Amino acid sequence: MSLKESNIDNYIPKIPKIIDCRIEKTLNVIGGKWSFYVIRELFDGIKRFGELQRQINGVSPKALTDTLRHLEVQGVLEREAFATVPVTVQYKLTPKGEDLHQILIEMKLWAAKWA
Amino acid sequence: MSLKESNIDNYIPKIPKIIDCRIEKTLNVIGGKWSFYVIRELFDGIKRFGELQRQINGVSPKALTDTLRHLEVQGVLEREAFATVPVTVQYKLTPKGEDLHQILIEMKLWAAKWA
Numbered sequence: 001m002s003l004k005e006s007n008i009d010n011y012i013p014k015i016p017k018i019i020d021c022r023i024e025k026t027l028n029v030i031g032g033k034w035s036f037y038v039i040r041e042l043f044d045g046i047k048r049f050g051e052l053q054r055q056i057n058g059v060s061p062k063a064l065t066d067t068l069r070h071l072e073v074q075g076v077l078e079r080e081a082f083a084t085v086p087v088t089v090q091y092k093l094t095p096k097g098e099d100l101h102q103i104l105i106e107m108k109l110w111a112a113k114w115a
Numbered sequence: 116m117s118l119k120e121s122n123i124d125n126y127i128p129k130i131p132k133i134i135d136c137r138i139e140k141t142l143n144v145i146g147g148k149w150s151f152y153v154i155r156e157l158f159d160g161i162k163r164f165g166e167l168q169r170q171i172n173g174v175s176p177k178a179l180t181d182t183l184r185h186l187e188v189q190g191v192l193e194r195e196a197f198a199t200v201p202v203t204v205q206y207k208l209t210p211k212g213e214d215l216h217q218i219l220i221e222m223k224l225w226a227a228k229w230a
Contacts, residue, residue: 009229014228023152026225040138107138107141
């Protein structure tokens with residue numbers, strides 16, 4: 001899929017000059033708790049809807065659909081549909097989404113120490 | 116307040132031998148989105164309920180009460196009550212809670228780059 005111009009912000013990060021207190025911005029982009037699990041699964045590479053549903057324990061199809069749509073709108077992931085029968089839909093992280101990796105790594109480190 | 120024996124796990128981290136994929140554990144301890152804001156406020160130091168409510172935009176008293184209770188049960192913060200009139204209640208992070216700092220720093224860095 002070619003890179004649409006409107007998506008360029010999901011590929012090229014800003015150079016931060018001032019680190020302010022805007023964890024709000026990150027939390028709004030991520031959305032709810034399912035997003036963390038979707039993002040974690042997609043660090044492994046491109047996945048289809050069914051794969052994500054199997055790998056994320058307890059997520060309903062509706063919650064997964066809503067989460068994927070939210071993350072797509074936020075530019076964290078991209079949805080690709082192929083005209084197979086039945087249609088194949090797969091999801092992959094944008095660079096903006098890939099860059100959430102360090103947050104999840106810190107969550108794992110914390111769990112290893114305290115949970 | 117003296118350190119109760121039952122709270123010792125909130126003061127002494129484990130030495131992680133294996134870093135596994137348990138972001139679930141961290142997310143369960145943190146709970147919902149308000150927790151991130153409470154934790155951020157308490158990085159500045161001990162705070163009272165009213166201070167937290169003023170500083171966390173849009174949180175209701177019920178949501179703040181539930182969040183503080185959840186984080187107390189999880190050992191992320193400690194509640195101290197003083198027999199003043201009216202009673203004074205304040206909250207502070209445990210070392211287990213302080214150690215969530217790096218996760219929030221990574222959220223700020225990501226926001227500075229992408230949001």
